[in-house]
Amino acid sequence: MTITITAFDRSPDGGKGLARDTRVRWALEEVAQPYEVRLVSFRALKEPAHLALHPFGQIPTYEEGDLALFETGAIVFHIAERHAGLLSKDANARARAITWMFAAINTIEPPILEYVTAKLFEADKPWAQQRVPLVADRVRVRLQQLSSRLGDAEWLDGAFSAGDLMMVSVLLRVRPSGILDEYANLAAYVARGEARPAYQRAFAAQLAVNTRP
Ligand code: GTB
Secondary structure (H helix, E strand, C coil), rough: CCEEEEEEECCCCCCCEEEECHHHHHHHHHCCCCCCEEEEEEHHCCCCCCCCCCCCCCCCEECCEEEECCCCHHHHHHHHCCCCCCCCHHHHHHHHHHHHHHHHHHHHHHHHHHHHHHHHHCCCCCHHHHHHHHHHHHHHHHHHHHHHHCCCCCCCCCCCHHHHHHHHHHHHHCCCHCHHHHHHHHHHHHHHHHHCCCHHHHHHHHHHHHEEE
């Protein structure tokens, strides 16, 4: 059955891979599943046809036969459950990888999004100068904890898993700030994720969309 995902027809990041379709593309590449992409404009995101797929009017979505999903955590989990390569066959290792997926999107991503929002979208507010360092420190608290746990391991829990895929994807969003580079092992962890051939293919595919004439 054909898998179709949605992505911005022109991502505001110009192809840096920061929009969330990249993590879904990456998961599909890791498990060698071909997919099609339907590009959606910002206006179309809020129109009924897209809202029927995604109640919050966002990308990405995932369609496969009569199944339609939204939320990257659920989409990547679905891909990882259905195809070998992202979750261990060992039940406990699998449960731990899923735990890391939740940690990425529930514990690490929220302060990163607060920071990005404060820095990019609230910079003109009178309180921005006080808020930015505060939220930057909230990011540092989590990155320090994550850095301590990772230590000098290659991945978070043994072999590369959907947990690493989500964690690396989330960490990429904060790298432009320079904060990630304060934690050398996390910066190297993210670089290992990016070096994976599946990530490279996913990145190239979104770049091609976002740099087309
Ligand atoms: N929790 C949802 C998920 O994980 O799927 C969040 C989905 C989401 O935030 N989608 C964003 C979206 O559709 C795109 S990824 N926004 C449009 C809207 O809400 O109207 C977020 C994003 C957007 C742009 C950049 N960028 O340009 O750097 C990076 C990330």
